[in-house]
Amino acid sequence: MSDFAQAGGYAVFRITSRQSPEGGVYLSAGIHGDEPAGTEALVRWAENNPGILRKLPCVIFPCLNPWGLVNNSRLDESARDLNRTFQHDHVPHIQALKAFIKPYRFTLALNLHEDYDGQGLYLYELERRTPFWGEELIEIARPLMPIEGRTMIDNRRASKAGLLRRKIDINKLSAIPEAVFLHLLHAERTFTFETPSEFALEERVRVQEVLIEECIQRTLKA
Numbered sequence: 010m011s012d013f014a015q016a017g018g019y020a021v022f023r024i025t026s027r028q029s030p031e032g033g034v035y036l037s038a039g040i041h042g043d044e045p046a047g048t049e050a051l052v053r054w055a056e057n058n059p060g061i062l063r064k065l066p067c068v069i070f071p072c073l074n075p076w077g078l079v080n081n082s083r084l085d086e087s088a089r090d091l092n093r094t095f096q097h098d099h100v101p102h103i104q105a106l107k108a109f110i111k112p113y114r115f116t117l118a119l120n121l122h123e124d125y126d127g128q129g130l131y132l133y134e135l136e137r138r139t140p141f142w143g144e145e146l147i148e149i150a151r152p153l154m155p156i157e158g159r160t161m162i163d164n165r166r167a168s169k170a171g172l173l174r175r176k177i178d179i180n181k182l183s184a185i186p187e188a189v190f191l192h193l194l195h196a197e198r199t200f201t202f203e204t205p206s207e208f209a210l211e212e213r214v215r216v217q218e219v220l221i222e223e224c225i226q227r228t229l230k231a
């Protein structure tokens with residue numbers, strides 16, 4: 010583990026295991042500081058799985074907006090949404106992250122988020138590799154938490170309850186989120202998990218952890 014940058018007066022940490030630029034996984038949370046379940050789940054999952062970390066090359070960013078986490082803020086200390094800055098190099102620690110992963114091609118990238126409007130779990134699957142995993146991931150989460158019932162989420166229509174599978178059209182994007190950046194340049198499969206941040210923290214952490222575990226097991230088997 011190393012603190013590879015500073016942001017808002019806090020260290021930003023990166024955890025890497027078995028350095029290899031090909032075929033590992035990228036796990037990231039806390040780019041929105043008011044979405045703590047992802048950070049907690051990622052740290053917990055890593056602590057509980059030293060054996061997997063030894064086997065699988067992992068690059069883990071457990072909290073990309075530490076100032077936001079401390080201050081319960083989606084935005085950083087300069088009121089920036091860091092998840093809309095991947096097209097630029099003006100945020101030093103995002104720029105450092107991009108420089109670090111430049112040689113990497115990941116089999117899997119997971120971006121852990123939460124939604125304060127959320128009424129249950131939902132996820133984004135960026136469309137490329139088949140068979141898709143989204144439907145089965147929803148079923149794995151279902152016993153642990155309600156699945157989001159809204160069919161329109163952030164002005165996008167869910168393809169089925171809880172699942173937003175998207176094809177990326179770069180020309181339609183005004184800003185590049187982390188997941189899209191990874192999908193375009195670095196990752197074969199990219200997911201964003203969204204737990205409802207008004208639900209109990211422990212329940213949200215558990216769901217995130219179970220989904221991380223499922224995706225990692227599928228990656229190990231592939």
Ligand SMILES: [Zn+2]
Nearest residue numbers: 041044122123
């Ligand atoms: Zn978010």
